[in-house]
Amino acid sequence: MIDKKDITGIILAGGKSSRMGTDKGFLMLNGKTFIQHSIDALNPLVSKIIIVSNNEDYNQFGAKRINDVFENSGPIAGIYSGLIQSETAYNLVLSCDIPLINSNVLKKLIDGIDNTSEVIQIESNGKTMPLIALYKNSCEHIFYELLQKGEKRLQYAVSQCKVKTITLDNKFDFLTTNVNTKEELKELKNAYNY
Numbered sequence: 001m002i003d004k005k006d007i008t009g010i011i012l013a014g015g016k017s018s019r020m021g022t023d024k025g026f027l028m029l030n031g032k033t034f035i036q037h038s039i040d041a042l043n044p045l046v047s048k049i050i051i052v053s054n055n056e057d058y059n060q061f062g063a064k065r066i067n068d069v070f071e072n073s074g075p076i077a078g079i080y081s082g083l084i085q086s087e088t089a090y091n092l093v094l095s096c097d098i099p100l101i102n103s104n105v106l107k108k109l110i111d112g113i114d115n116t117s118e119v120i121q122i123e124s125n126g127k128t129m130p131l132i133a134l135y136k137n138s139c140e141h142i143f144y145e146l147l148q149k150g151e152k153r154l155q156y157a158v159s160q161c162k163v164k165t166i167t168l169d170n171k172f173d174f175l176t177t178n179v180n181t182k183e184e185l186k187e188l189k190n191a192y193n194y
């Protein structure tokens with residue numbers, strides 16, 4: 001039986017944010033920052049939360065913030081940076097731009113743990129989502145090798161691990177809505193009356 005003491009939460013909050021123009025973790029939805037939505041979804045399931053970002057403004061959220069080990073190398077580097085700091089076998093990885101995410105969705109990843117899978121990811125709206133996923137620490141060396149080769153495609157990196165995909169029931173697809181632009185944020189607020 002996997003306990004929360006065996007799981008670290010890793011929130012990716014770095015990157016260029018070129019489409020949004022500002023750090024996505026500080027956007028507000030329903031009176032709460034995006035990063036706080038990620039923290040609140042992870043908290044019941046993990047023993048510790050690590051925020052991966054070079055922005056020191058993320059120090060205020062009561063989680064451990066760490067810098068990216070490789071700069072400008074995208075989410076593979078963000079996950080790798082979190083994995084090398086993690087002291088647990090399992091890691092729930094979440095990007096900071098999915099503000100409707102909740103613990104029930106993340107719990108499905110923990111329920112999917114088996115003896116073989118190194119990555120367990122959500123599929124929602126017909127798309128696999130490696131930034132709503134559980135990673136075993138054994139991915140660390142695979143990601144390191146790929147980063148050395150300059151690989152930036154997270155989907156490719158995940159395909160190099162033993163991966164299992166858990167498909168969300170269609171009625172929960174909205175919970176994985178990803179916000180990349182100001183227009184998408186406006187649409188989300190309109191859709192859910194926030």
Ligand SMILES: Nc1nc2c(ncn2[C@@H]2O[C@H](COP(=O)(O)OP(=O)(O)OP(=O)(O)O)[C@@H](O)[C@H]2O)c(=O)[nH]1
Binds near residue numbers: 013094131
């Ligand atoms: N720590 C870390 N997180 C990253 C990095 N690149 C992207 N992310 C995070 O990964 C998630 C998805 O990022 P994207 O939307 O694909 O990329 P982005 O750089 O944030 O935005 P764009 O420049 O608009 O593509 C977000 O939560 C980002 O904060 C990185 O190099 N380091």
